Amino acid sequence: MGNPLNFACGGCDELAARLAALDRGAPGPGPSVRAAHQLIASGLARIKSILDNLRRYLSVGDAQLVATDLAEEIDQALELAAERLRSAGVRVDKQIARLPVLWTRPGENHQVLLNMIGNAIEAMPGGGALRVTAHAHDRTVELAVSDTGPGVADEDRDRIFEPFFTTRRDAGGTGLGLAVAREIVMRHGGTIRVEAADGAGARFAVSLPRREAGER
Ligand SMILES: Nc1ncnc2c1ncn2[C@@H]1O[C@H](COP(=O)(O)OP(=O)(O)OP(=O)(O)O)[C@@H](O)[C@H]1O
Ligand SMILES: [Mg+2]
Numbered sequence: 095m096g097n098p099l100n101f102a103c104g105g106c107d108e109l110a111a112r113l114a115a116l117d118r119g120a121p122g123p124g125p126s127v128r129a130a131h132q133l134i135a136s137g138l139a140r141i142k143s144i145l146d147n148l149r150r151y152l153s154v155g156d157a158q159l160v161a162t163d164l165a166e167e168i169d170q171a172l173e174l175a176a177e178r179l180r181s182a183g184v185r186v187d188k189q190i191a192r193l194p195v196l197w198t199r200p201g202e203n204h205q206v207l208l209n210m211i212g213n214a215i216e217a218m219p220g221g222g223a224l225r226v227t228a229h230a231h232d233r234t235v236e237l238a239v240s241d242t243g244p245g246v247a248d249e250d251r252d253r254i255f256e257p258f259f260t261t262r263r264d265a266g267g268t269g270l271g272l273a274v275a276r277e278i279v280m281r282h283g284g285t286i287r288v289e290a291a292d293g294a295g296a297r298f299a300v301s302l303p304r305r306e307a308g309e310r
Pocket of ligand 1: 209213214217241243244245246250254255259260261262263266267268269270271272273296
């Protein structure tokens with residue numbers, strides 16, 4: 095799979111071979127040297143954008159756990175995405191039950207929610223419905239985001255949480271959204287999985303542990 099570092103390294107190897115040929119008296123740099131340089135330059139530009147994203151994503155990683163009202167976090171994330179949802183013609187259906195207080199890091203929930211909501215919007219370019227649900231079980235709270243897009247192909251299901259896996263490279267996807275979401279959820283002791291939504295589309299379900307304040 096296209097890890098940009100591999101592209102950049104491949105380009106470097108190619109350049110090194112060409113330069114070695116130059117040292118042996120071959121003609122001056124030609125198109126393939128320029129192509130190798132292009133490969134390196136585009137690989138490095140992608141690495142830069144990925145690192146910029148990572149820095150933004152993980153900048154809140156060391157914050158303290160605080161008492162969190164997940165329903166409020168969901169409202170705020172939907173508010174932040176409101177303009178994108180509106181212009182994509184995506185209808186929002188929200189079903190939030192009474193939830194216990196959760197201990198989480200502020201900002202990180204937002205990131206998880208926004209990554210899932212962003213993916214859902216991208217999966218429904220012609221509009222559709224976004225469903226956000228949350229309800230409490232005995233030991234966990236389950237939050238789910240589903241859409242009416244094409245869903246995740248069976249062969250991709252095991253890979254979509256891997257860093258850099260994307261089917262949206264042409265649209266600027268870095269393949270980090272779900273990898274970061276999974277990292278955050280795991281740091282909170284939770285799990286994230288994908289399943290087929292009722293009817294059509296994808297459903298991403300996050301399960302977070304309920305903890306008493308003393309168990310922090
Ligand atoms: N709601 C969804 N419907 C269909 N496929 C999805 C959905 N969400 C994620 N995917 C698939 O999972 C892949 C990985 O998602 P992820 O959010 O990690 O990266 P991305 O959206 O491609 O890029 P980035 O989030 O970095 O901009 C996507 O490229 C897409 O193939
Ligand atoms: Mg994404």
